[in-house]
Amino acid sequence: MNLTGRHLIDPNDFTIEELKRVIDLGLEIYRNPSNYASLCKGKILGTLFYEPSTRTRLSFESAMLRMGGSVLGFSDSSTSSVSKGETIADTIRVLDGYADVLVMRHPREGAPKLASEFSSVPVVNGGDGGHQHPTQTLADLITIKNYRGEIANLKVAFCGDLLFGRTVHSLLKTLSRFPNVSFVLISPEQLKIPSHLRDEIILNNNVEIIETQSLEDHISDIDILYMTRIQRERFFNEEEYIKLKDSYILYREKLTKAKDDLLILHPLPRVNEINRDVDADSRAKYFEQAKLGVYARMALMALILGVIE
Amino acid sequence: MNLTGRHLIDPNDFTIEELKRVIDLGLEIYRNPSNYASLCKGKILGTLFYEPSTRTRLSFESAMLRMGGSVLGFSDSSTSSVSKGETIADTIRVLDGYADVLVMRHPREGAPKLASEFSSVPVVNGGDGGHQHPTQTLADLITIKNYRGEIANLKVAFCGDLLFGRTVHSLLKTLSRFPNVSFVLISPEQLKIPSHLRDEIILNNNVEIIETQSLEDHISDIDILYMTRIQRERFFNEEEYIKLKDSYILYREKLTKAKDDLLILHPLPRVNEINRDVDADSRAKYFEQAKLGVYARMALMALILGVIE
Amino acid sequence: MNLTGRHLIDPNDFTIEELKRVIDLGLEIYRNPSNYASLCKGKILGTLFYEPSTRTRLSFESAMLRMGGSVLGFSDSSTSSVSKGETIADTIRVLDGYADVLVMRHPREGAPKLASEFSSVPVVNGGDGGHQHPTQTLADLITIKNYRGEIANLKVAFCGDLLFGRTVHSLLKTLSRFPNVSFVLISPEQLKIPSHLRDEIILNNNVEIIETQSLEDHISDIDILYMTRIQRERFFNEEEYIKLKDSYILYREKLTKAKDDLLILHPLPRVNEINRDVDADSRAKYFEQAKLGVYARMALMALILGVIE
Numbered sequence: 035m036n037l038t039g040r041h042l043i044d045p046n047d048f049t050i051e052e053l054k055r056v057i058d059l060g061l062e063i064y065r066n067p068s069n070y071a072s073l074c075k076g077k078i079l080g081t082l083f084y085e086p087s088t089r090t091r092l093s094f095e096s097a098m099l100r101m102g103g104s105v106l107g108f109s110d111s112s113t114s115s116v117s118k119g120e121t122i123a124d125t126i127r128v129l130d131g132y133a134d135v136l137v138m139r140h141p142r143e144g145a146p147k148l149a150s151e152f153s154s155v156p157v158v159n160g161g162d163g164g165h166q167h168p169t170q171t172l173a174d175l176i177t178i179k180n181y182r183g184e185i186a187n188l189k190v191a192f193c194g195d196l197l198f199g200r201t202v203h204s205l206l207k208t209l210s211r212f213p214n215v216s217f218v219l220i221s222p223e224q225l226k227i228p229s230h231l232r233d234e235i236i237l238n239n240n241v242e243i244i245e246t247q248s249l250e251d252h253i254s255d256i257d258i259l260y261m262t263r264i265q266r267e268r269f270f271n272e273e274e275y276i277k278l279k280d281s282y283i284l285y286r287e288k289l290t291k292a293k294d295d296l297l298i299l300h301p302l303p304r305v306n307e308i309n310r311d312v313d314a315d316s317r318a319k320y321f322e323q324a325k326l327g328v329y330a331r332m333a334l335m336a337l338i339l340g341v342i343e
Numbered sequence: 344m345n346l347t348g349r350h351l352i353d354p355n356d357f358t359i360e361e362l363k364r365v366i367d368l369g370l371e372i373y374r375n376p377s378n379y380a381s382l383c384k385g386k387i388l389g390t391l392f393y394e395p396s397t398r399t400r401l402s403f404e405s406a407m408l409r410m411g412g413s414v415l416g417f418s419d420s421s422t423s424s425v426s427k428g429e430t431i432a433d434t435i436r437v438l439d440g441y442a443d444v445l446v447m448r449h450p451r452e453g454a455p456k457l458a459s460e461f462s463s464v465p466v467v468n469g470g471d472g473g474h475q476h477p478t479q480t481l482a483d484l485i486t487i488k489n490y491r492g493e494i495a496n497l498k499v500a501f502c503g504d505l506l507f508g509r510t511v512h513s514l515l516k517t518l519s520r521f522p523n524v525s526f527v528l529i530s531p532e533q534l535k536i537p538s539h540l541r542d543e544i545i546l547n548n549n550v551e552i553i554e555t556q557s558l559e560d561h562i563s564d565i566d567i568l569y570m571t572r573i574q575r576e577r578f579f580n581e582e583e584y585i586k587l588k589d590s591y592i593l594y595r596e597k598l599t600k601a602k603d604d605l606l607i608l609h610p611l612p613r614v615n616e617i618n619r620d621v622d623a624d625s626r627a628k629y630f631e632q633a634k635l636g637v638y639a640r641m642a643l644m645a646l647i648l649g650v651i652e
Numbered sequence: 653m654n655l656t657g658r659h660l661i662d663p664n665d666f667t668i669e670e671l672k673r674v675i676d677l678g679l680e681i682y683r684n685p686s687n688y689a690s691l692c693k694g695k696i697l698g699t700l701f702y703e704p705s706t707r708t709r710l711s712f713e714s715a716m717l718r719m720g721g722s723v724l725g726f727s728d729s730s731t732s733s734v735s736k737g738e739t740i741a742d743t744i745r746v747l748d749g750y751a752d753v754l755v756m757r758h759p760r761e762g763a764p765k766l767a768s769e770f771s772s773v774p775v776v777n778g779g780d781g782g783h784q785h786p787t788q789t790l791a792d793l794i795t796i797k798n799y800r801g802e803i804a805n806l807k808v809a810f811c812g813d814l815l816f817g818r819t820v821h822s823l824l825k826t827l828s829r830f831p832n833v834s835f836v837l838i839s840p841e842q843l844k845i846p847s848h849l850r851d852e853i854i855l856n857n858n859v860e861i862i863e864t865q866s867l868e869d870h871i872s873d874i875d876i877l878y879m880t881r882i883q884r885e886r887f888f889n890e891e892e893y894i895k896l897k898d899s900y901i902l903y904r905e906k907l908t909k910a911k912d913d914l915l916i917l918h919p920l921p922r923v924n925e926i927n928r929d930v931d932a933d934s935r936a937k938y939f940e941q942a943k944l945g946v947y948a949r950m951a952l953m954a955l956i957l958g959v960i961e
Contacts, residue, residue, distance in 0.1 A: 100387070303433060
């Protein structure tokens with residue numbers, strides 16, 4: 035297995051073995067960070083954020099800096115001149131001369147894929163529209179691996195906006211490729227997962243998918259609860275937003291019936307879908323998830339840069 | 344005395360001895376910078392600027408880079424996604440995983456204090472509303488120490504906007520804790536210091552405070568003249584701004600009666616409150632003050648990161 | 653020859669010998685980058701971009717990072733506070749304490765020159781209005797040197813907007829100082845080079861200048877074809893923009909009559925003035941030009957910082 039020079043645009047770009055390699059290396063770095071503090075000395079990460087994303091951008095930057103590398107880029111295309119009528123193909127053919135690995139966030143689905151076709155250095159998708167967010171999936175997987183020991187034999191619930199949430203789509207697709215993982219998909223009728231995604235999951239993974247509107251009916255039975263925000267900007271009108279935004283809020287009292295080793299995850303930022311009283315519960319791991327995401331990104335970059343193995 | 348892991352939100356958070364430790368280390372680094380060029384290797388400063396501030400932000404960045412560390416962050420919350428309905432508490436619990444020390448500027452008073460309560464890494468207040476700006480105070484103190492030898496036995500005049508200026512408030516409070524420092528407070532009637540601050544100073548420091556509207560009456564008698572800008576954005580209406588903005592402008596000719604070792608300071612940027620002909624006067628030290636501020640911030644970060652002593 | 657501490661505001665600031673020194677060192681670094689990977693350890697580049705420019709800014713940043721130095725600055729004055737009524741002179745007298753070399757882009761012509769007069773560290777002009785862009789000229793020269801072996805005995809065509817294009821003006825002025833370089837200036841009547849520039853070139857270089865509206869008449873005869881974008885923002889009205897923007901588009905079929913060793917250059921970004929089918933032609937070197945520009949900037953900074961020779 036050699037990941038040197040590889041792009042990561044869609045979680046399906048990597049085999050299960052390759053994903054495991056990234057996760058395992060990430061946990062190894064997490065446990066012994068000082069062994070890796072100079073791994074990327076002389077390497078430059080280029081952050082091409084055509085849409086602001088503080089968390090994802092800074093997680094990548096921290097990952098590169100913690101390996102002794104450095105960072106350049108832009109955090110908002112409106113304050114850069116990349117939009118001066120230039121195509122993505124041209125932009126990439128310039129910027130791949132400035133950096134050794136590129137991460138791109140773009141409001142348009144498919145933009146990072148296009149970039150990867152013109153780039154002489156590895157390109158990582160930092161989120162494209164409602165499409166994919168593969169390194170959030172790596173953050174999710176490394177957290178599951180860290181707290182559960184393996185990514186297998188799990189009943190995983192997703193709760194909230196399952197129609198538009200790219201983090202949900204990326205993780206669902208990916209988990210469906212791991213052994214014996216079943217799903218409980220909890221959402222309002224209007225925000226169920228797209229049917230093409232449901233079909234793909236069933237094809238990968240011949241286990242039960244439950245689609246339901248009730249969190250309470252399933253809370254006692256699940257191993258992982260993945261909460262998501264219902265993003266205001268995804269709604270077509272304000273009225274619908276107000277009606278649905280408070281659905282599926284997790285309060286600590288709802289957890290009394292949950293398993294002791296339940297993992298509560300969230301891609302963050304949260305608004306109010308997880309009440310603050312849940313934070314003190316030892317099963318709440320969403321802040322650890324954000325921290326572990328840095329290590330998953332370190333492992334990913336080290337491997338595609340070819341500075342390890 | 345151990346400053347490792349400490350936050351600096353208000354200048355009162357540090358004892359006089361602790362402030363002196365920061366200042367003395369800052370001057371030591373200033374005199375022998377090459378001894379400290381790798382002190383923060385592997386350390387990351389996170390700059391969380393919810394409001395633009397080029398000088399303060401770049402001074403911190405320079406300080407960290409000059410010690411061999413690195414920097415990530417955002418310089419304007421509008422081009423970051425930190426405002427997507429997320430609380431400061433949540434933001435900090437993510438970002439403290441990305442950096443080893445955080446500096447926060449925020450338009451809302453108290454925001455850095457709140458951040459420090461949730462952060463696992465030291466938080467430095469980079470200015471919060473009209474409240475405090477403790478590292479500007481460090482820049483002021485290091486300059487006084489550098490040119491006067493000690494911070495004691497001084498008559499210090501503050502001139503300009505004493506009501507809204509957070510740099511004035513932070514420095515006044517802090518100087519009032521040093522031995523035998525008295526004050527001449529020169530401002531229009533409407534821009535006198537807040538009464539609670541006057542009370543606090545008198546409590547700390549049982550010496551005379553003179554409140555006056557005249558700079559000329561006192562110019563011959565003072566050791567330090569701290570000029571401040573009357574910020575347009577602090578005024579309630581344009582008319583009042585225009586009427587007052589030209590008050591208390593310092594021209595070189597006004598300095599003929601001043602002491603030879605007077606120190607003229609200013610937190611910068613200036614607009615016209617110090618006329619350009621003053622720049623050539625050897626008593627004008629405001630640009631040196633900005634430069635020395637970098638060394639004060641180096642010392643502060645080295646101490647709270649625990650990489651020294 | 654010693655470039656330590658020198659500013660580069662106008663290409664004429666450097667003699668031909670000095671320009672050659674920069675170019676030659678740039679090519680040496682390009683060929684043996686690992687020999688120079690720590691050359692600027694401990695040095696800080698300050699990027700003062702009062703106007704967004706992703707390519708130029710990131711090229712400088714990459715150059716500094718690839719020599720082991722670090723970078724601070726701002727990429728857009730609207731998200732910085734540098735505009736709070738402060739003069740450039742004051743800003744520079746603060747920022748020259750934060751960095752070891754400064755690059756400034758400014759919408760106002762002459763601003764970098766003014767900055768250099770107040771700075772205690774070297775200042776490089778990163779583009780000022782329609783005036784000069786000397787490091788683009790370095791990128792152009794290093795590309796010519798790399799592919800032609802020497803900068804001499806060349807017939808160079810410039811095509812497009814020759815009136816407003818600062819990259820054209822800087823390169824024209826500079827090439828006119830090299831031995832036996834003649835020019836073919838291809839533009840619409842309204843966008844011919846300014847007459848003062850034509851006079852300067854003729855004075856430098858006693859060879860023929862052809863001014864023409866036809867690219868086709870000269871394509872078979874030239875050694876270098878420097879294409880430029882006709883920038884929308886340079887036009888006085890939309891109608892004129894639409895009428896002229898499609899003039900002088902280069903298609904691959906137009907190249908059939910061109911020399912085999914023609915160099916096609918472009919400062920980028922392009923809009924449609926070079927058709928995409930040209931990219932596959934081995935004579936198209938504009939992406940290599942952008943990449944080589946990083947090495948020219950590395951050499952420039954190493955020399956003015958005095959870390960080499």
